[in-house]
Amino acid sequence: MPRRRARDLAAERRTFVGRGAALVGAAFAFVHIGIGAADLKLLPPEEAFRFSARALDTRTLEANFGIEKGYYLYRDKFSFALEPAPHALAVPTLPPGKLKDDEFFGRVETYRDRVVVRLPLAEAAPGRTLTLIANSQGCADAGVCYPPSTQRIVLTLPAADGRPGPLIEATPAKKRWFN
């Protein structure tokens, strides 16, 4: 009676799936009592704002911030520094941001998607290995802000006739599937 057997097995399978679902559901219910939390799906800051940099020539660095959709960085919270002394950056020109009318902060400029900042050194430093320090701060449209962040990237400037250095990521990107 193969037909009936198949039906019984199917019923068993349904029972199994049902039991499994009930148990998983119970597990969820057990943990999630109390007031309905409405937590937002959010990225950790290093994934929302990906900082990378490279040396363009003996006296110019370039900082890149890749900004995830739905996140933004404040233009006036950017600052850069170079280590070790006496190497130093000249005052960089930050590209104009997008104007945002903030109830409390007034008109503020923000960056979305991507921002690239050219950072001239006070003096050329061919072949030197230096640490670029970037301070930034941003928020998510979903309604949270991340604390000010300081990130460092070690860069080796090219020799006088050298080619630009490779783009270096601030933190090793987390391993992802298909990526």
Add this chain to the structure above:
Amino acid sequence: MTEPPAAGGNAPRRRAIVAAAAVAALALGAGVAWWLRTDPSPAKRDASALLEIALPDAAGVSQPLAQWRGKVLVVNFWATWCAPCREEMPMFIAAQEKHGPRGLQFVGIAVDEAAKVKQFASEIGLNYPALIGGYGAMELSRTLGNQIMALPFTIVVDRQGGVALTQLGPVKPAQLDQIIALTR
């Protein structure tokens, strides 16, 4: 159908399959329960660790959180540099004003400097304590469930000392109603 249940050699095998399936389901359920319990979400956890801390207020006076034990305590992590935090605070001020006498107590923990907190508190007419946590408060919030370490982050402790809510991002008006209902 009226056919009798299957009998013979297949039945024990099927029972074994059902048993195995049940064990698998239990293991899965237990696994999920365990995973969720070790997950950051500390819902309905005991808040004693939070109630044991003390932080200075804007005047530098140490304020132990235990002084609000027995009230419905809403601990809000915020900062003056956080626009969404500033936006929700007038709602907290109104709730403190209206429901404070019935045992609702807001306490702000600022991931900020005292001078900035003081200035902002007077600007918006803050009517509940603003404690100064500095950037160390970010780590404190992480231990309470703020895995992303963003602001605002709010944790609500009920009168029995249990965690009734942890919320990353602004508190929704409906949640505030539920918080207020805890005072009854």
